[in-house]
Amino acid sequence: MTREKLSPTKAALRAHVIKSLAHPSRIQMVDALSEGEMCVCDLTELVGADMSTVSKHLTVLKSAGLVSVEKRGLNQFYRLNCQCLADFFCCVDTINAQHTRALQDACCE
Amino acid sequence: MTREKLSPTKAALRAHVIKSLAHPSRIQMVDALSEGEMCVCDLTELVGADMSTVSKHLTVLKSAGLVSVEKRGLNQFYRLNCQCLADFFCCVDTINAQHTRALQDACCE
């Protein structure tokens, strides 16, 4: 009855997506985008970094399939592709809360 | 009714946890640990790396609060602290499936 082990290939696919979220600025951006689409200049103001830096972050998110872009006029509007990220972050926050309190059991139930 | 923006501090806390999951080997380990506790030598065999490497990966997971350890005899038994990671990975897999399909659609037009 042992479940089959996760293949290295599938683990690498997951890692690609998770790595794309593994940066504070990208987390802030994804969080903001969950409210609706935004252009690069808005996101630049949000995270307070150089626009070139923000653009690179967005490239990372895009390559992982988390966001997509639409060009309208001079602006590139980015939007989230997936709604399940809210639960994703909920789980992460729970882990943090639990960890900071050094509790060991009963997460996310 | 605009929701408040996520603070850089909270984003950094989330990033710490997410970064700890942003590696294929660590994802494999977490996946295996969802079935129950394992010692380092078992996990070493699972991912096929040097034991010192695996030990370092486990340190990363531990520092993020994802796993905890118990020593019994010669072995250190690691176990998952959180069950919500299954949903977490489910979301990631969904993103991958969507993204893969989107890429296929794009190239087959």
Next chain:
DNA sequence: GCAATAATTGGCTATATGGCAAAGTATGCA
């Protein structure tokens, strides 16, 4: 005490990542 096993730690190197600045590209407007 000594050897064997399990795991962690330190040292080192290769590679990846993140940042800004500067140059390049595309669109809109006068």
Next chain:
DNA sequence: TGCATACTTTGCCATATAGCCAATTATTGC
């Protein structure tokens, strides 16, 4: 046509990460 705006890309540097090997620590059994 020419300039401003909004991005992206490139270049370069600093730092972080992952990997293995070797050395060290801890526990068990002889």
